[in-house]
Amino acid sequence: MNPHIELIDRYFEAWNELDAAHRRELIASTWAADAxxxxxxxxxxxxxxIDAMIGAVHERFPRHTFRRTTxxxxxxxxxxxxxxxxxxxxxxxVKGSDFGVVDASGRLAAVTGFLDAAPGMA
Structure with missing residues (x-):
């Protein structure tokens, strides 16, 4: 079993969380402090x-949700x-692919995202 599935599912849970306090808890359990x-x-x-970035996405795309596709x-x-x-x-x-690095404690140290398909992309 892939040890990173639970981590990435929590990553998406944080992206989709509307409650700011719960989102902060998810971020703290998913991301390293200096991620x-x-x-x-x-x-x-x-x-x-990271919290501010996710909040901005919620403002721009209200009630939209992220879902892992692979x-x-x-x-x-x-x-x-x-x-x-x-x-x-x-x-x-919008569709994309993310590449991540996990630290020694099992939290995300870095994620780099790429857009695979978005409005206006040729």
Whole structure:
């Protein structure tokens, strides 16, 4: 069994959590204190930066949800997986792939995201 599946499922739970206090708990249990996230549109550093970034996504895409679309693949402390952002009606409007590094405590140290499909992409 892949040891990173639970971690990445919690990662998506944090992305989808609307309650700010519960989202902070999920971030603390999923991300290292000095973790970083970067994709072509967003970036965040540390728990505060990651929380602010997720909050901004909720403001821009209300009631949208992220869903993992592939297995979590990896070796050692490196992993990758793909996802989609779904509208409240269930339509996938953005698709991407993330690559992560897990620290010695089993939390995410860094995630780099790539957009595979988005409105306006050729």
């Amino acid at each position: 970083s996230y970067a994709d072509p549109l967003l970036s965040g550093n540390g728990h505060d930066g 297995d979590v693949d990896g070796f050692g402390n490196r992993l990758r997986f793909s996802w989609e952002l779904r509208t409240p009606d269930g339509d996938a409007i």
